[in-house]
Amino acid sequence: NAGVTQTPKFRVLKTGQSMTLLCAQDMNHEYMYWYRQDPGMGLRLIHYSVGEGTTAKGEVPDGYNVSRLKKQNFLLGLESAAPSQTSVYFCASRGTADHEQYFGPGTRLTVT
Amino acid sequence: GNSVTQMEGPVTLSEEAFLTINCTYTATGYPSLFWYVQYPGEGLQLLLKATKADDKGSNKGFEATYRKETTSFHLEKGSVQVSDSAVYFCARSSGSARQLTFGSGTQLTVLP
Numbered sequence: 228n229a230g231v232t233q234t235p236k237f238r239v240l241k242t243g244q245s246m247t248l249l250c251a252q253d254m255n256h257e258y259m260y261w262y263r264q265d266p267g268m269g270l271r272l273i274h275y276s277v278g279e280g281t282t283a284k285g286e287v288p289d290g291y292n293v294s295r296l297k298k299q300n301f302l303l304g305l306e307s308a309a310p311s312q313t314s315v316y317f318c319a320s321r322g323t324a325d326h327e328q329y330f331g332p333g334t335r336l337t338v339t
Numbered sequence: 340g341n342s343v344t345q346m347e348g349p350v351t352l353s354e355e356a357f358l359t360i361n362c363t364y365t366a367t368g369y370p371s372l373f374w375y376v377q378y379p380g381e382g383l384q385l386l387l388k389a390t391k392a393d394d395k396g397s398n399k400g401f402e403a404t405y406r407k408e409t410t411s412f413h414l415e416k417g418s419v420q421v422s423d424s425a426v427y428f429c430a431r432s433s434g435s436a437r438q439l440t441f442g443s444g445t446q447l448t449v450l451p
């Protein structure tokens with residue numbers, strides 16, 4: 228099992244550019260989450276999904292969109308990147324019976 | 340709302356010293372509580388968890404007890420090692436999707 232994987236690992240964008248971050252899990256988990264990690268602030272929830280075809284807003288959803296077309300994948304999109312979106316992005320998944328979430332290795336995004 | 344307050348770092352200890360990292364949470368509902376660890380350049384790994392009051396989570400010599408009366412979940416280890424150097428995050432779950440709310444993280448450095 229690869230667990231939770233994220234693509235890409237690093238990316239530099241210019242302000243106004245768009246991109247999509249891919250999260251994939253091979254554990255057949257229902258729940259998937261996107262967080263951002265900023266210095267001194269811990270992780271904050273951007274969006275989450277409770278199953279294929281569903282998405283919901285988290286604490287800091289503005290400027291991001293998500294899609295869950297397949298159960299194993301959860302995509303995070305930035306339509307028009309801003310310097311404030313410079314961060315490390317983590318994806319996580321959780322099985323229905325689990326309490327804990329399993330995290331991917333992260334994507335470091337820099338917006339100049 | 341839901342929040343987690345975590346002891347600020349950084350914390351620097353000598354090898355074999357006793358470690359305590361304080362964590363308190365808001366008492367909304369009946370959350371599960373977690374400690375996650377992040378080693379340099381990596382994602383978050385679950386260190387331990389407790390799902391109800393008075394539960395004690397333990398792993399790799401670390402322990403934390405779910406204290407409902409003081410809304411606390413302090414992390415302890417009797418004798419730290421250099422390899423324990425990492426950032427430690429306290430977190431609580433909430434909502435129907437068991438979303439996580441994180442503390443700000445505590446950087447621990449253990450010196451030989």
